[in-house]
Amino acid sequence: MARWLFSALFGLSFVASSTSLKIYDLSEANWTLTNTGNDTISIPAHIPSVAHIDLHAAGVIGDPSFGLSDFTLRWVTDQNWTYATTLPQLSNASSTWLLFNGLDTFTSIELCGDHVASTNNQFRQYWFDVSNIVDACKGDVELSINFGSAPNIANAIAAEPGQETWPYGVEIPFEFPNRQFIRKEQNDFGWDWGPAFAPAGVWQPAFVVQLGSSDIHVRNSVVDVFREGQYNNLPPDQSQDWVLNASVDYFGAQPKDAKMRYILMDSSHGTIAEGRMTSVNTTSSAVTGLTTVPSDLVELWWPSGLGKQSLYYLRFDVLDSSNATLASVEKRIGFRTIVCDMTPISEEQLALGVAPGNNWKFEINGHEFYAKGSNFIPPDPFWPNVTEARIRKLFTSAVEGNQNMLRVWSSGAYSPDYMFDVADEMGLLLWSEFEFGDALYPANREFLDNVREEAVYNVRRVNHHPSLALWAGGNELESLELETLKRVAPEEYPRYLAEFEALFISTLLPCVFENTKSISYTPSSTGNGWISFNSTFMVERYDNKTAGSIYGDTDYYNYNSALAFNTSSYPIGRFSNEFGYHSMPSLPSWRAVLPASDLHFNSTTIQLRNRHYPPGGTFTDNFANTTKGMGEMTLAAQRWYPVPNKTDPVANFTHWIYATQCFQNEFYRSQIQWYRRGSGMPERQLGSLYWQLEDQWTAPTWAGIETDGRWKMLHYGAKDAYEHVIISPFYDAETGLLEVYVTSDLWSPVSGTANLTWMDWSGDRKTDVDSDDSGADLDLENIPFTIGPLNTTKIYSRTLHPALENTLLKMSLSAQGTLPNADLTILTPFTHENWFHPTPLSVAALVDPGLRVRIGSRNTFIIEATRGVAAYVWLEHPQGVRGVWSQNGFWLERGGRRAIVFREEGGGVGGEWMGEVKVWSLWDNGTP
Numbered sequence: 001m002a003r004w005l006f007s008a009l010f011g012l013s014f015v016a017s018s019t020s021l022k023i024y025d026l027s028e029a030n031w032t033l034t035n036t037g038n039d040t041i042s043i044p045a046h047i048p049s050v051a052h053i054d055l056h057a058a059g060v061i062g063d064p065s066f067g068l069s070d071f072t073l074r075w076v077t078d079q080n081w082t083y084a085t086t087l088p089q090l091s092n093a094s095s096t097w098l099l100f101n102g103l104d105t106f107t108s109i110e111l112c113g114d115h116v117a118s119t120n121n122q123f124r125q126y127w128f129d130v131s132n133i134v135d136a137c138k139g140d141v142e143l144s145i146n147f148g149s150a151p152n153i154a155n156a157i158a159a160e161p162g163q164e165t166w167p168y169g170v171e172i173p174f175e176f177p178n179r180q181f182i183r184k185e186q187n188d189f190g191w192d193w194g195p196a197f198a199p200a201g202v203w204q205p206a207f208v209v210q211l212g213s214s215d216i217h218v219r220n221s222v223v224d225v226f227r228e229g230q231y232n233n234l235p236p237d238q239s240q241d242w243v244l245n246a247s248v249d250y251f252g253a254q255p256k257d258a259k260m261r262y263i264l265m266d267s268s269h270g271t272i273a274e275g276r277m278t279s280v281n282t283t284s285s286a287v288t289g290l291t292t293v294p295s296d297l298v299e300l301w302w303p304s305g306l307g308k309q310s311l312y313y314l315r316f317d318v319l320d321s322s323n324a325t326l327a328s329v330e331k332r333i334g335f336r337t338i339v340c341d342m343t344p345i346s347e348e349q350l351a352l353g354v355a356p357g358n359n360w361k362f363e364i365n366g367h368e369f370y371a372k373g374s375n376f377i378p379p380d381p382f383w384p385n386v387t388e389a390r391i392r393k394l395f396t397s398a399v400e401g402n403q404n405m406l407r408v409w410s411s412g413a414y415s416p417d418y419m420f421d422v423a424d425e426m427g428l429l430l431w432s433e434f435e436f437g438d439a440l441y442p443a444n445r446e447f448l449d450n451v452r453e454e455a456v457y458n459v460r461r462v463n464h465h466p467s468l469a470l471w472a473g474g475n476e477l478e479s480l481e482l483e484t485l486k487r488v489a490p491e492e493y494p495r496y497l498a499e500f501e502a503l504f505i506s507t508l509l510p511c512v513f514e515n516t517k518s519i520s521y522t523p524s525s526t527g528n529g530w531i532s533f534n535s536t537f538m539v540e541r542y543d544n545k546t547a548g549s550i551y552g553d554t555d556y557y558n559y560n561s562a563l564a565f566n567t568s569s570y571p572i573g574r575f576s577n578e579f580g581y582h583s584m585p586s587l588p589s590w591r592a593v594l595p596a597s598d599l600h601f602n603s604t605t606i607q608l609r610n611r612h613y614p615p616g617g618t619f620t621d622n623f624a625n626t627t628k629g630m631g632e633m634t635l636a637a638q639r640w641y642p643v644p645n646k647t648d649p650v651a652n653f654t655h656w657i658y659a660t661q662c663f664q665n666e667f668y669r670s671q672i673q674w675y676r677r678g679s680g681m682p683e684r685q686l687g688s689l690y691w692q693l694e695d696q697w698t699a700p701t702w703a704g705i706e707t708d709g710r711w712k713m714l715h716y717g718a719k720d721a722y723e724h725v726i727i728s729p730f731y732d733a734e735t736g737l738l739e740v741y742v743t744s745d746l747w748s749p750v751s752g753t754a755n756l757t758w759m760d761w762s763g764d765r766k767t768d769v770d771s772d773d774s775g776a777d778l779d780l781e782n783i784p785f786t787i788g789p790l791n792t793t794k795i796y797s798r799t800l801h802p803a804l805e806n807t808l809l810k811m812s813l814s815a816q817g818t819l820p821n822a823d824l825t826i827l828t829p830f831t832h833e834n835w836f837h838p839t840p841l842s843v844a845a846l847v848d849p850g851l852r853v854r855i856g857s858r859n860t861f862i863i864e865a866t867r868g869v870a871a872y873v874w875l876e877h878p879q880g881v882r883g884v885w886s887q888n889g890f891w892l893e894r895g896g897r898r899a900i901v902f903r904e905e906g907g908g909v910g911g912e913w914m915g916e917v918k919v920w921s922l923w924d925n926g927t928p
Contacts, residue, residue: 020093020212026143027205029085036080048384050104050201051081051147064381065697065707066593068605070175070195077151077198084144093210096134097251098143099219100126102204105184106148112137121183122203123414123435123454127219127251147200151189154178164442166496167489170481172438174611180439183450186411187378192611193582193692193701197381209251214326216252216318221329222460223247223314226518227337228292233520233533235339238366241295242335245517246277246316247288248327249460257321258282260289264298265313272297277316287318293335300365301334301466303404304427305724307821310334311424311466334424334466339363340520342529355682357549358529358541360574362405362429362469362687369820370679370745370790371429371687372722373398373405374704375578378412380696388418393709393905394694395422397884401704401715402722405429407577407689410475410525411437414458423467430467431577431689433525434458434508436474440481443499448507455511463516471512471521473504476578478542479526479555505538525577528552550683553577555691556671559628561636564667567674567730575687576675580702582612582633583664583714584657585695587650588879589706593698600649601656602630609699633700636663641841642926654876655925658713660700662872662922665717665889672721673728676743680792690718709882709905713874713889720832725750725787727795727813729836738836740796742813744787750830751786752815754795755779759808761847762868763894766807778804785815800838806845808869809836810893835891841871846923849892853919858909859902863919865892871922875900878916882906892921 026047033045033054043058052073055061061073090096098111102122109116114133119126134141157163158178171180174190176198190196209217224245230236246262260277277289299310315330341359350356361368379394380386398406406423408415410433423430434455441447462468477500485496504523512521513535521538522529528541528551545551554571555578563569564581590599590606598605610629637643637659644655668690678685695703704715720726725744731737744750758766758778766778780796787793811834816827837844850867863873870892875885882905892898902917 020210021215021217022091022093022210023217024087024208024210025205026085026202026207029087031083031085034082034084036082045083047083047202047206048102048204050199050203050382050384052076052197052199053201053382053384064195064197067595068608070197070381071608073197078149080146080148081200082144082146083202084142087141087143087208090134090141090208090210093131094213094215095129095131095211095252097209097211097217098126098128098130099207099209099217100202100204101206102202103145104147104199104201104203105150105182106153108146108148110142110144110146112141121450121454122185123183123458124450125219125457129251145202150182150184150198150200151176151178154182157181164444164499166440167485167492169488170440170484180441183435183454185378185383185413186435186437186439188381190611191411192613193377193699193703194611194696195381199382201384203384211252214253214320216250216255216326218248218250218327218329220249220457220461221247221331222249222515223331223333223464224516224518225333225335225464225466226516230337230517232513232517233340233342233530235341235343235363235366236337238337239295242293242298243290244293244314245288245290246314246329247286247460248318248329249286250327251285254284255282255287255318255320255326258287258326259319259321259323260287260316261319262291262314262316264293265315267311267313269313272312289316298335301336301424302427302821303364303369303429304399305402305404305820306364306367306369306427309425309427314464331464332421332424333464336365336466337363337518338429338469338520340470340522341368342522349684353682354684355548355550357546357551358574359684360529360551360553361684364429367747367820368686368790369404369747370676371405371575371689372745373403373407373428373689374693374718375689375691376406376408376430376693378696379694383413386416388422391419392422394705395426395428397705397709397711397715398428398693399426400884401719403428403718405431405469405687405689406693407431407525408433409437409692410435410472415462417462417465420462420465420467424465428467429469430465431470431472432462432468433472434474436477436504438476438480440477440485440496440500441503443502448503451503452507452511455508456515459511459515463519468519471519472525473508473521473523475525476555477504478524478528478540482542505540506536509533509538510536526553526555550574553687555579557581559632561632561639561663564636564640564663565670565731566733567670568732570671570674572678572683572685574683574685576671576685577687577689578691579668579671580691581636581664581667582610582629582700582702583660583712584633584700585698585703585706585712586710586876587654587657588876589698589708589710591879592708600653601634606630606700609697611699629700633660633663636660639840639842640666641922642846643842644925646928655920658872658874658920659925661713662889665713665872668714669717669721672718673726673743674730676721676726676745677728677730677741677792679743679745679790680788686790709884710877711884711888713872716885716888716890723830723832724819725752725813725815725817725830726832727754727811727834729809729811729834731836731838733838736800738796738798738800738809738838739794740811741792741794742785742787743792744817745790746817747789747820748818748824749786749788750815750817751784752813752830754783754785754811754813755781756783756796757810758804759810759869759893760806761808761845763865766804785813804838806839807837811836833891835871841922846871846926848923849894849921851919851921855914856899859904859914861900861902861917861919862897863892863900864897865894868894870896873898873921874919875902876918877902878913881913
């Protein structure tokens with residue numbers, strides 16, 4: 001049964017001045033879903049939801065994640081769908097409103113048979129005064145929301161006379177074209193890592209709100225926490241006190257002589273400070289006030305690995321002239337400053353050896369730090385399927401993987417509050433973006449006004465979260481879209497640049513700067529930064545660079561696997577926000593979505609689920625093209641690793657999967673190590689965010705975490721490469737020069753020793769090569785090193801003799817240092833191990849390592865290598881068992897022994913599944 005709500009919504013608590021305020025949660029209503037096609041469908045439904053979810057729940061369609069459902073279910077996308085419900089007789093009220101937090105995307109709304117409104121933006125909050133309709137309604141109150149087919153409407157908009165066009169190649173097309181004309185989740189039209197369902201439905205909560213004559217209803221609110229004198233994009237004075245600027249967005253009667261009071265509470269809701277806010281300003285839609293908080297009254301919030309995540313609660317009340325409470329809002333906040341610093345390199349930095357140009361780095365509470373992380377995509381093709389528990393599981397994996405930042409990619413949907421809540425608790429910074437990517441967009445007034453409403457709503461909604469790190473206008477807009485325009489249509493470039501700036505600078509920049517002083521803004525995720533800016537405009541650098549200077553952040557994709565480990569091919573910049581290569585997901589994940597007949601590497605279904613098409617291509621191009629997608633993975637595996645030729649087809653498939661994951665893992669590790677070394681090089685490189693954290697379906701993708709939470713080898717490898725102190729090899733195959741560096745992201749010096757051991761694949765040590773080495777011992781033990789804060793140091797350099805080509809170098813370190821914000825007298829031990837092989841493993845003289853596996857107690861597996869070196873030892877848990885290993889994809893020298901623990905989701909211990917775990921190493925790829 002439906003019920004009237006008087007309590008919490010969206011994490012905000014509201015207090016009415018009288019019992020006249022009533023809120024009807026439409027998720028409690030009984031809904032039906034019907035279509036307008038030739039075959040009428042009418043089924044029970046619910047909200048928040050989309051048509052695909054309700055059709056699956058009713059048994060009309062199968063599981064959308066199975067097989068080629070995103071092709072066979074295109075009929076769902078092509079039709080119009082109507083969500084309808086009957087509301088109880090609404091009581092008398094001064095005003096009645098419909099409030100929608102998310103409608104996806106094109107709707108016509110009717111109440112009691114009367115047209116209420118039409119909507120055209122998935123990301124906006126809509127509220128409509130329906131008082132007159134309700135007052136005139138006789139009998140049942142029927143509410144219906146008709147959703148049009150987004151791809152069909154997008155095509156119709158694109159075909160309008162005089163519509164904007166762009167040169168071929170500017171829009172990166174996927175399954176459906178013309179996504180840039182509409183304000184809908186862009187990857188709903190397909191992407192190179194996901195399906196194209198283009199769903200429709202009431203995807204966020206919705207309410208009926210009834211108000212008395214003096215009531216207001218808070219529909220949104222903002223809290224801005226910043227230092228006095230702080231301004232966007234510039235490092236603030238950390239000695240200043242804090243300012244709390246709070247505002248409520250409301251509908252209802254405009255309060256006269258409104259006042260605001262606040263209570264600042266600790267995590268246990270104990271009062272820290274309270275009082276009246278000052279500078280209270282009331283408009284017909286918002287009430288705003290502010291207060292200051294002494295700096296020494298609160299503790300700072302820090303990202304994971306850099307300190308404590310101190311959180312507080314701020315409650316603020318809106319009062320009328322008689323001090324009666326009109327509304328109350330409570331938000332959990334943190335005190336921190338986060339700045340994306342793009343200022344010019346200073347004289348002090350130049351004196352330290354930093355190359356001239358501009359910074360591109362993040363500073364937290366006045367400290368520059370190394371951003372370690374990945375890119376986050378929508379975790380499901382249908383957002384109503386995403387839960388807080390699912391996000392918490394993903395973010396736990398990110399933090400366990402030593403990550404402190406996620407770039408929330410731009411062409412999905414704006415992150416829900418619970419996602420920021422989890423990030424606040426775990427210390428994950430969320431680089432957030434407006435929903436534009438890999439295309440240019442219209443610049444007509446109607447489109448810009450629509451975007452402005454979407455941006456203001458979302459900037460204000462999430463600004464109070466300390467995990468919010470940055471607002472970017474969109475994905476690859478400068479580095480890809482504008483550069484493509486310059487190449488294919490140079491004569492039209494000035495016009496298109498003006499349109500780009502109309503949206504991403506003149507429209508979106510003020511949406512940020514007018515609603516917060518605490519967050520930086522950049523128009524594009526990859527670019528060369530700004531030259532100057534003010535509150536309404538920004539002069540971007542674009543290609544206005546000085547030779548010998550370094551600017552901006554980089555992304556890097558090179559599918560020529562011959563260059564994979566050639567560091568001279570990697571970009572040099574101040575920050576790396578995207579890089580990667582695709583691999584296959586595990587056999588257990590494939591079993592969940594494919595019939596047994598499709599469990600082979602180049603099955604038709606697997607090829608069609610690989611969306612890494614040729615530029616401008618479609619799935620049919622991919623199926624016929626052997627150089628993209630499957631071909632790139634195949635060639636990379638063959639080039640660098642032994643590939644299987646097993647008689648058992650499923651075993652052969654399993655080991656092909658494994659080979660693609662080995663390559664992906666090592667390619668990413670090579671780049672992460674290179675970028676981290678850059679922290680001590682002239683580029684002063686301070687960030688590495690790889691593509692991508694997770695999958696939203698099972699397919700060949702760039703992800704490190706599969707749909708059920710299973711970690712690929714990539715996530716284990718990145719976890720290792722993101723340790724605080726690492727030892728890394730860098731090899732120039734042309735000159736034969738090998739260098740070994742130790743790198744630290746700590747904020748104070750770290751000292752220790754390193755050991756380097758050369759050996760063959762049997763595990764025997766190499767003590768000399770030939771007379772050119774004078775019989776000198778190749779091993780080096782107890783090499784002392786000291787690394788400065790956020791820096792790197794070279795500990796070894798040698799031009800390799802040809803006789804060392806088919807050998808291995810084991811590198812290890814042991815050090816002590818102090819964690820950021822820890823007691824300087826408390827030293828933390830750090831250890832790290834790495835391996836180097838100058839010879840591609842595809843032609844290396846691998847030997848059977850003689851792996852022995854023993855099952856211990858409490859989900860522990862003891863792995864030993866008895867006869868030789870084991871490369872990429874892999875433990876695979878069976879389908880249906882959820883959890884992660886303490887280590888995986890690791891190396892073992894002869895005589896080496898590891899105790900590997902499986903942390904089972906839900907805290908389970910032991911079980912029959914333990915006997916089904918499979919363990920192998922790279923040597924097994926070459927066996928029958």
